Amino acid sequence: MKAPSVKLPIFTSDGQFVAHYSEKGLAKLNFPRVGTPRCGVRTSQRDVPSKVRRWHRATVAALKQVLAGRSPKKFPPLDLSGGTTFQRQVWNALRKIARGQTKSYGEIARAIGRPRAVRAVGGACGANPIPVLVPCHRVLAANGKLGGFSGGLDWKRKLLTREGVSL
DNA sequence: GTCACCTTAGAAG
DNA sequence: CTTCTAAGGTGAC
Numbered sequence: 338m339k340a341p342s343v344k345l346p347i348f349t350s351d352g353q354f355v356a357h358y359s360e361k362g363l364a365k366l367n368f369p370r371v372g373t374p375r376c377g378v379r380t381s382q383r384d385v386p387s388k389v390r391r392w393h394r395a396t397v398a399a400l401k402q403v404l405a406g407r408s409p410k411k412f413p414p415l416d417l418s419g420g421t422t423f424q425r426q427v428w429n430a431l432r433k434i435a436r437g438q439t440k441s442y443g444e445i446a447r448a449i450g451r452p453r454a455v456r457a458v459g460g461a462c463g464a465n466p467i468p469v470l471v472p473c474h475r476v477l478a479a480n481g482k483l484g485g486f487s488g489g490l491d492w493k494r495k496l497l498t499r500e501g502v503s504l
Numbered sequence: 505g506t507c508a509c510c511t512t513a514g515a516a517g
Numbered sequence: 518c519t520t521c522t523a524a525g526g527t528g529a530c
Contacts, residue, residue, distance in 0.1 A: 423526060442511050446525090457526040459510045464527080478511065485510030493510085 343385055344378045345393050351404055351495075356396050358389045362414030363396055365466040368488045396470070403469050406499030408436040412470065419466060423454075427461035434475045437500045441479040463487045469496065 342364060347354040352369025355378055382390055392413035399409035417425050426449040433448075434440055440448075442458045451457070462473040468488050474496045478484035483504065486493040497504065 421527075443513090446511090451525075454525045455511045455513095456509075456524075457511095460526060460528090461510095463510050465510095473510075476510075479513085483510085487510065490510090 343389050345382065345385070345389075346378050346380070347393075347397050347400055349401060349404055354400060356393060358392060359416045359418075361416035361418065362392055363467060363470070364416040364419060366396070366400070366468060366470060368468065368492065399470055403436075403472075403496070404499070406436070406496075406501065409470075415467060415471070417466070420461075420464065423451075423457065424461040424464055427458055428465055428467075428471050431462070431465070431471050431473055431476065434472050437502060439475050439477050439497070439502055442476055442484065443479050445476060459485070468492075475500075475502075 343358045345356050345358070347356055354369060355367040356363055357365035357367075379385060382393070385393075395411050395413035399412050402409040417428055420428065427445060430445050430448045442455050442462070443452075445458045446452055446455045449458075458476075462476055463485075465471050465473045468474070474486065474493045476484065481504075483490060483493060494504065
Protein backbone atom coordinates (compact mmCIF):
# COMPACT_ATOMS: atom_id res chain seq x y z
CA MET A 338 0.00 0.00 0.00
CA LYS A 339 1.36 3.32 -1.05
CA ALA A 340 0.64 6.55 0.72
CA PRO A 341 -2.33 8.04 -1.11
CA SER A 342 -1.32 11.04 -3.14
CA VAL A 343 -3.36 13.91 -4.43
CA LYS A 344 -2.25 15.54 -7.64
CA LEU A 345 -3.15 19.13 -8.30
CA PRO A 346 -2.25 21.29 -11.30
CA ILE A 347 -0.48 24.62 -11.10
CA PHE A 348 -0.96 26.92 -14.03
CA THR A 349 1.89 29.32 -14.68
CA SER A 350 3.07 31.34 -17.63
CA ASP A 351 5.72 28.65 -18.02
CA GLY A 352 3.23 25.83 -18.35
CA GLN A 353 1.26 23.50 -16.15
CA PHE A 354 3.17 22.01 -13.24
CA VAL A 355 1.71 19.17 -11.20
CA ALA A 356 2.04 19.00 -7.43
CA HIS A 357 1.71 15.66 -5.61
CA TYR A 358 0.69 15.68 -1.98
CA SER A 359 1.07 12.89 0.54
CA GLU A 360 -0.28 12.84 4.08
CA LYS A 361 2.78 14.79 5.17
CA GLY A 362 2.98 17.53 2.60
CA LEU A 363 4.25 18.29 -0.87
CA ALA A 364 5.98 15.12 -2.03
CA LYS A 365 6.65 15.79 -5.68
CA LEU A 366 6.54 18.58 -8.20
CA ASN A 367 6.60 17.90 -11.93
CA PHE A 368 7.70 20.24 -14.66
CA PRO A 369 5.14 20.93 -17.38
CA ARG A 370 4.64 17.89 -19.58
CA VAL A 371 4.20 17.91 -23.28
CA GLY A 372 2.87 14.38 -23.56
CA THR A 373 0.32 13.62 -20.88
CA PRO A 374 -0.70 16.86 -19.21
CA ARG A 375 -3.22 15.20 -16.94
CA CYS A 376 -3.10 11.69 -15.63
CA GLY A 377 -4.83 11.36 -12.30
CA VAL A 378 -4.60 15.10 -11.86
CA ARG A 379 -7.59 16.63 -10.12
CA THR A 380 -9.37 19.26 -12.14
CA SER A 381 -11.52 20.19 -9.19
CA GLN A 382 -10.46 20.67 -5.60
CA ARG A 383 -13.94 19.85 -4.34
CA ASP A 384 -13.11 16.60 -2.57
CA VAL A 385 -9.60 17.61 -1.59
CA PRO A 386 -8.97 17.96 2.17
CA SER A 387 -8.76 21.57 3.27
CA LYS A 388 -5.33 20.80 4.71
CA VAL A 389 -4.06 19.90 1.27
CA ARG A 390 -5.73 22.89 -0.32
CA ARG A 391 -3.89 25.11 2.10
CA TRP A 392 -0.58 23.44 1.25
CA HIS A 393 -1.38 23.84 -2.41
CA ARG A 394 -1.98 27.56 -2.04
CA ALA A 395 1.46 27.85 -0.44
CA THR A 396 3.01 25.74 -3.19
CA VAL A 397 1.47 27.81 -5.96
CA ALA A 398 2.60 31.04 -4.35
CA ALA A 399 6.11 29.74 -3.69
CA LEU A 400 6.51 28.29 -7.16
CA LYS A 401 5.46 31.52 -8.82
CA GLN A 402 7.86 33.47 -6.65
CA VAL A 403 10.80 31.32 -7.68
CA LEU A 404 9.76 31.39 -11.32
CA ALA A 405 9.78 35.16 -11.04
CA GLY A 406 13.27 35.04 -9.55
CA ARG A 407 12.20 35.99 -6.04
CA SER A 408 12.43 34.26 -2.68
CA PRO A 409 9.18 32.71 -1.47
CA LYS A 410 8.16 33.99 1.95
CA LYS A 411 6.38 30.78 2.74
CA PHE A 412 6.75 27.12 1.76
CA PRO A 413 4.33 24.26 2.09
CA PRO A 414 5.55 21.37 4.27
CA LEU A 415 7.79 19.14 2.16
CA ASP A 416 7.54 15.38 2.39
CA LEU A 417 11.00 14.12 1.53
CA SER A 418 10.43 10.72 3.11
CA GLY A 419 10.71 9.13 -0.30
CA GLY A 420 14.47 9.61 -0.44
CA THR A 421 17.37 7.83 1.20
CA THR A 422 19.24 9.36 4.12
CA PHE A 423 21.98 10.53 1.83
CA GLN A 424 19.55 12.14 -0.59
CA ARG A 425 17.72 13.96 2.18
CA GLN A 426 21.01 15.36 3.44
CA VAL A 427 21.74 16.67 -0.02
CA TRP A 428 18.27 18.12 -0.53
CA ASN A 429 18.44 19.74 2.86
CA ALA A 430 21.75 21.34 1.94
CA LEU A 431 20.27 22.56 -1.33
CA ARG A 432 17.51 24.37 0.49
CA LYS A 433 20.12 26.51 2.24
CA ILE A 434 21.26 28.04 -1.03
CA ALA A 435 19.64 31.45 -1.22
CA ARG A 436 18.14 33.04 -4.28
CA GLY A 437 20.80 34.26 -6.65
CA GLN A 438 23.49 32.13 -5.05
CA THR A 439 25.12 29.06 -6.53
CA LYS A 440 27.23 26.22 -5.20
CA SER A 441 29.18 23.45 -6.83
CA TYR A 442 28.49 19.75 -6.42
CA GLY A 443 31.74 19.55 -4.52
CA GLU A 444 30.69 22.23 -2.05
CA ILE A 445 27.47 20.39 -1.33
CA ALA A 446 29.42 17.19 -0.84
CA ARG A 447 31.70 18.86 1.69
CA ALA A 448 28.73 20.55 3.39
CA ILE A 449 27.21 17.19 4.26
CA GLY A 450 30.52 15.70 5.36
CA ARG A 451 31.03 13.47 2.32
CA PRO A 452 33.72 15.40 0.44
CA ARG A 453 34.31 12.57 -2.00
CA ALA A 454 30.69 11.80 -2.79
CA VAL A 455 30.66 14.49 -5.44
CA ARG A 456 29.09 12.39 -8.13
CA ALA A 457 26.59 11.01 -5.67
CA VAL A 458 25.49 14.58 -5.02
CA GLY A 459 24.83 14.90 -8.72
CA GLY A 460 22.78 11.75 -8.53
CA ALA A 461 20.80 13.04 -5.57
CA CYS A 462 20.11 16.32 -7.35
CA GLY A 463 18.79 14.39 -10.30
CA ALA A 464 16.57 12.39 -7.98
CA ASN A 465 15.20 15.53 -6.35
CA PRO A 466 11.39 15.11 -6.36
CA ILE A 467 10.70 18.79 -5.85
CA PRO A 468 12.70 20.82 -8.33
CA VAL A 469 12.47 24.62 -8.24
CA LEU A 470 11.38 24.71 -4.60
CA VAL A 471 14.34 22.53 -3.63
CA PRO A 472 16.78 24.56 -5.76
CA CYS A 473 18.77 21.88 -7.50
CA HIS A 474 19.21 24.42 -10.31
CA ARG A 475 21.54 26.48 -8.11
CA VAL A 476 24.20 23.80 -8.21
CA LEU A 477 26.79 24.32 -10.90
CA ALA A 478 29.90 22.42 -11.88
CA ALA A 479 33.08 23.47 -10.07
CA ASN A 480 34.38 25.35 -13.09
CA GLY A 481 31.31 27.59 -13.07
CA LYS A 482 29.63 25.84 -15.95
CA LEU A 483 26.07 24.58 -15.90
CA GLY A 484 26.62 20.90 -15.39
CA GLY A 485 23.55 18.84 -16.11
CA PHE A 486 19.88 18.97 -15.29
CA SER A 487 17.45 16.13 -15.71
CA GLY A 488 14.55 18.53 -16.15
CA GLY A 489 16.30 20.05 -19.14
CA LEU A 490 19.14 22.54 -19.14
CA ASP A 491 16.77 25.22 -20.49
CA TRP A 492 15.04 25.31 -17.15
CA LYS A 493 18.27 25.52 -15.24
CA ARG A 494 19.43 28.43 -17.38
CA LYS A 495 16.07 30.16 -17.23
CA LEU A 496 15.70 29.90 -13.46
CA LEU A 497 19.22 31.10 -12.78
CA THR A 498 18.92 33.98 -15.20
CA ARG A 499 15.74 35.15 -13.53
CA GLU A 500 17.53 35.11 -10.20
CA GLY A 501 20.16 37.38 -11.61
CA VAL A 502 22.91 34.81 -11.92
CA SER A 503 25.09 35.38 -14.93
CA LEU A 504 26.69 32.42 -16.59
C1' DG B 505 26.92 -8.25 -11.44
C1' DT B 506 27.03 -4.29 -14.73
C1' DC B 507 26.09 0.18 -16.31
C1' DA B 508 24.77 5.01 -16.60
C1' DC B 509 24.27 9.36 -14.15
C1' DC B 510 23.32 16.89 -12.93
C1' DT B 511 31.36 15.64 -10.89
C1' DT B 512 36.03 16.86 -10.05
C1' DA B 513 40.97 17.09 -8.53
C1' DG B 514 45.03 15.65 -10.09
C1' DA B 515 48.45 13.68 -13.10
C1' DA B 516 50.21 12.94 -17.58
C1' DG B 517 50.91 14.18 -22.63
C1' DC C 518 45.34 23.25 -23.14
C1' DT C 519 43.42 18.35 -23.69
C1' DT C 520 42.82 13.69 -22.06
C1' DC C 521 42.69 10.18 -18.76
C1' DT C 522 41.81 8.28 -14.20
C1' DA C 523 39.80 7.25 -9.91
C1' DA C 524 36.34 7.79 -6.52
C1' DG C 525 30.20 7.52 -4.27
C1' DG C 526 25.46 6.46 -4.07
C1' DT C 527 21.55 4.56 -6.32
C1' DG C 528 18.33 2.70 -9.40
C1' DA C 529 17.53 0.16 -13.79
C1' DC C 530 18.29 -4.10 -16.06
